[in-house]
Amino acid sequence: MTSTAGIIRSVCEGSIRAIARTLTRVENGSPDSVDILDGLFGKQQGFTLGVTGPPGAGKSTLVNRMITRYRSTDNSVGVIAVDPSSPYTGGALLGDRIRMQSHATDPKVFIRSMGSRGHLGGLSGATRDASCVFSAAGYSPVIIETVGVGQAEVEVADLADITLLVLVPGLGDDVQSMKAGIMEIGDIIVLNKADRNGIDQLESYVKASLELMPSTMERPEVVRISAANGEGLDELWEAIDRLLLKITREERKNRSAIQTLNGILEETGRNFSEKLLDVEYNGRDAAERLILSGKASPYAVGKKLLAAAERMFQHDEC
Ligand SMILES: Nc1nc2c(ncn2[C@@H]2O[C@H](COP(=O)(O)OP(=O)(O)O)[C@@H](O)[C@H]2O)c(=O)[nH]1
Ligand SMILES: [Mg+2]
Known part of the structure; x- marks a missing residue:
């Protein structure tokens, strides 16, 4: 197995094989792709x-x-x-x-x-x-x-x-x-x-x-x-x-950095919400069924998730 540092080095050296493999990892959203991207950014x-x-x-x-x-x-x-x-x-x-x-x-x-x-x-x-x-x-x-x-x-x-x-x-x-x-x-x-x-x-x-x-x-x-x-x-x-x-190169870099941050914030938020849905509702499908059957509104679901998140942070502070 090649280490993350090794992959990063190979990509920067222009190894076609390393680039192709990394692109596949990125596309598949595999967990180690984040560390690779962190090194490449x-x-x-x-x-x-x-x-x-x-x-x-x-x-x-x-x-x-x-x-x-x-x-x-x-x-x-x-x-x-x-x-x-x-x-x-x-x-x-x-x-x-x-x-x-x-x-x-x-x-x-x-x-x-x-x-x-x-x-x-x-x-x-x-x-x-x-x-x-x-x-x-x-x-x-x-x-x-x-x-x-x-x-x-x-x-x-x-x-x-x-x-x-x-x-x-x-x-x-x-x-x-x-x-x-x-x-x-x-x-x-x-x-x-x-x-x-x-x-x-x-x-x-x-x-x-x-x-x-x-x-x-x-x-x-x-x-x-x-x-x-x-x-x-x-x-x-x-x-x-x-x-x-x-x-300027600097402006391009800064713009791309902020743009990337915006994307990541959105993805992190969505990911976190999905996890909360798992805990609070047994998954997104179950929450959707509740909403579609009229037993809860999307707002009620949102409120419950936010309350769950707040409880979680309070626990952390103790
Ligand atoms: N007449 C003409 N046809 C063109 C021109 N540029 C592209 N095409 C044709 O338009 C079709 C679609 O081109 P393509 O590059 O695949 O379009 P894409 O779907 O936007 O990627 C192809 O048949 C090209 O040969 C042009 O400047 N003039
Ligand atoms: Mg095309």
């Missing part, structure tokens, strides 16, 4: 790029381009492909692998499809921790591709140093771009498939919705590209570099 070196948007927008095609871009400067690139619809690897992610296949044999490119089999923090917690592993192993950037524009994507956007929201003509403009608040996910809004009809319309639509953003908020840049034929990519890379220059 301060050793992070990379920056993170989030790429989000509706299915079919061309995110993986763009990520493939990004890999090429950063490999040309000899950066190691880590990719985390997140698919909230599948807790286990498969389905849509197979297509992603094929699209990124040109990099499949490059040892400095590590593509990992994420699930959240046992992670307390669900997919966003597992992604956060995987990103820490990649970053400590020297991958920079760590690119996080997520599907859709729901809660999980907002959380991933919070996690990434820079997030690109990828939109395309004709995917149902109401769904993809006009949902209140969705524009706020992106630091850069990428209008992909500029080779298609409807791109002008999409651009005016997006710009008009940005006008509606509160003036206190930073407006994202809008960049038109075609991930398929390479048009506009230089402008996009420049936009990313400009944003990166705006935030």
Whole structure:
């Protein structure tokens, strides 16, 4: 058995085997992953790029381009492909692998499809921790591709140093771009498939919705590209570099630390509540049954749990 210190050392040295094993532990939420992450946290070196948007927008095609871009400067690139619809690897992610296949044999490119089999923090917690592993192993950037524009994507956007929201003509403009608040996910809004009809319309639509953003908020840049034929990519890379220059390494580190703390507090709280449910109600299912049968309200359950916690702390003080 390898010691925790040994695993940490191997990950920081970039051992593919150690990284892969650690990612599995993180995904499964295995108890020793916390000690490993504790050791890796301060050793992070990379920056993170989030790429989000509706299915079919061309995110993986763009990520493939990004890999090429950063490999040309000899950066190691880590990719985390997140698919909230599948807790286990498969389905849509197979297509992603094929699209990124040109990099499949490059040892400095590590593509990992994420699930959240046992992670307390669900997919966003597992992604956060995987990103820490990649970053400590020297991958920079760590690119996080997520599907859709729901809660999980907002959380991933919070996690990434820079997030690109990828939109395309004709995917149902109401769904993809006009949902209140969705524009706020992106630091850069990428209008992909500029080779298609409807791109002008999409651009005016997006710009008009940005006008509606509160003036206190930073407006994202809008960049038109075609991930398929390479048009506009230089402008996009420049936009990313400009944003990166705006935030110092220190600011990035601090933001990521607080963001991670927030996630961990939530997970700790949930974990503690589940334990209290076990003690007070014989488990969550039993508590749910009580609520659904009308014998207790969710508030009554909450009150009982809080009282139990308080009693516990009082005992500790004695
Ligand atoms: N016409 C056109 N098709 C594109 C472009 N970028 C991606 N695609 C195609 O759009 C489809 C979905 O791309 P993919 O990268 O898998 O999208 P994802 O689901 O967002 O990851 C694929 O068939 C791509 O070849 C583009 O700029 N123009
Ligand atoms: Mg994809």
